[in-house]
Amino acid sequence: MTERSVRPATSADLESFAKVLRDRAFFDDRHKRQLNKDGVLFLGWLGSRPAGVVYLWMEEAEEQPIRDHLPHVPLIMNLEVHKDLRRNGVGTALVREAERHLLAKGHYRVALAVRTDNHDAARLYDDLGYRDWGHDKVTCLAAVTSPDGTVVSEKEVCHVLVKDLVPITPVPRTEVDADRRFTAVLTRPSPPA
Numbered sequence: 001m002t003e004r005s006v007r008p009a010t011s012a013d014l015e016s017f018a019k020v021l022r023d024r025a026f027f028d029d030r031h032k033r034q035l036n037k038d039g040v041l042f043l044g045w046l047g048s049r050p051a052g053v054v055y056l057w058m059e060e061a062e063e064q065p066i067r068d069h070l071p072h073v074p075l076i077m078n079l080e081v082h083k084d085l086r087r088n089g090v091g092t093a094l095v096r097e098a099e100r101h102l103l104a105k106g107h108y109r110v111a112l113a114v115r116t117d118n119h120d121a122a123r124l125y126d127d128l129g130y131r132d133w134g135h136d137k138v139t140c141l142a143a144v145t146s147p148d149g150t151v152v153s154e155k156e157v158c159h160v161l162v163k164d165l166v167p168i169t170p171v172p173r174t175e176v177d178a179d180r181r182f183t184a185v186l187t188r189p190s191p192p193a
């Protein structure tokens with residue numbers, strides 16, 4: 001099986017991804033936000049082929065209902081895998097890497113919005129443990145590039161899904177200590193004071 005890899009974008013990656021996925025203005029916009037520490041642009045490869053992208057939005061949500069119900073909760077956005085490379089686990093790997101990044105930064109909750117008619121993506125998110133947030137659908141703003149190259153926002157109706165992230169803490173297992181091997185146990189963080 002061809003190996004998947006995911007890492008944050010560098011400026012050297014942008015051109016090759018813009019050739020096969022979204023347009024250059026999108027990548028420039030998200031990369032600029034990453035440089036401002038407002039989010040992280042994760043890129044995924046299948047072997048050496050640029051395969052997919054996801055952006056982790058760490059700013060407050062642009063949509064008021066999401067800001068109201070999920071203040072300070074990071075958002076997974078702009079998940080996309082090249083159409084010829086789908087069903088190879090790249091989408092899943094991108095979301096998981098974004099989740100790992102959040103846990104490492106001390107975030108225990110993440111959210112996203114998925115169009116009400118996007119059943120393929122909804123299934124992926126369901127498999128990964130994302131659940132409906134229990135409030136109304138939201139009119140979201142999708143980043144679309146206009147003919148002059150500027151990124152503009154377009155409205156679409158979405159379900160909002162949330163996931164509580166659980167850190168995996170390595171704990172030494174006495175019987176294998178001599179081997180310096182570790183087993184993973186699940187721990188749930190204490191809620192913030």
Ligand SMILES: CC(C)(COP(=O)(O)OP(=O)(O)OC[C@H]1O[C@@H](n2cnc3c(N)ncnc32)[C@H](O)[C@@H]1OP(=O)(O)O)[C@@H](O)C(=O)NCCC(=O)NCCS
Binds near residue numbers: 092127
């Ligand atoms: C949604 C998307 C990112 C999935 O990427 P991917 O690399 O194919 O995802 P994975 O290979 O990790 O698939 C994971 C799971 O998602 C679900 N899934 C993905 N594509 C599917 C499809 N076409 N039909 C049904 N289920 C699908 C399945 O549960 C799949 O698991 P399985 O292959 O074991 O059945 C990709 O289809 C895509 O780019 N779609 C267009 C953009 C989009 O809709 N983005 C989401 C915006 S919210």
